[in-house]
């Protein structure tokens with residue numbers, strides 16, 4: 528499939544210890560920053576094999592896993608029985624396809640650099656969220672292009688967190704904050720990762 532840029536790495540994706548450690552750090556930071564509860568319905572954007580959502584699952588009611596890659600979705604479905612909340616998987620490109628639903632929060636890890644139009648996807652996120660809902664997005668700080676050793680559809684060499692925070696504010700979110708929550712160690716360098724959190728207003 529044309530869109531399945533992860534097909535060759537999906538089955539070994541969770542075996543990379545540094546990747547798992549990074550998602551551990553991100554999930555812990557989300558749980559520490561946002562008040563999760565067992566009534567919440569959450570969307571995980573670019574859910575991949577489910578590394579992030581399986582860590583958030585014990586804290587929420589339901590997670591809708593959205594990913595364009597069938598092979599990554601297959602890996603997630605293979606461990607669905609071990610996910611500690613209700614799980615729905617949706618194979619779609621959220622930059623172009625419509626999802627007519629509302630959520631209490633959106634989480635995402637290491638996916639935003641795969642999205643060309645950041646203001647566009649932030650507008651879509653805003654429309655998918657209920658009043659008082661949260662946004663929690665983690666991705667790379669600016670890097671020199673050495674983070675990826677292959678092209679899996681990369682549009683940004685990381686992001687300046689302050690500039691990203693401004694885009695989140697421009698999309699209508701409030702209480703926008705960011706923190707460095709992880710550093711991915713690779714033989715060729717160290718790659719800091721930030722988490723941005725924000726909220727929709729009361730109405």
Ligand SMILES: C[S@@+](CC[C@H](N)C(=O)[O-])C[C@H]1O[C@@H](n2cnc3c(N)ncnc32)[C@H](O)[C@@H]1O
Pocket residue numbers: 533550572573574575576577578579593594595596599619620621622635636637638641642
């Ligand atoms: C680097 S992986 C991250 C997976 C997971 N969030 C994690 O941290 O392990 C990025 C994922 O985003 C998905 N993705 C990229 N663009 C997408 C889009 N437009 N709509 C939905 N999923 C997308 C890819 O298929 C891939 O599974």
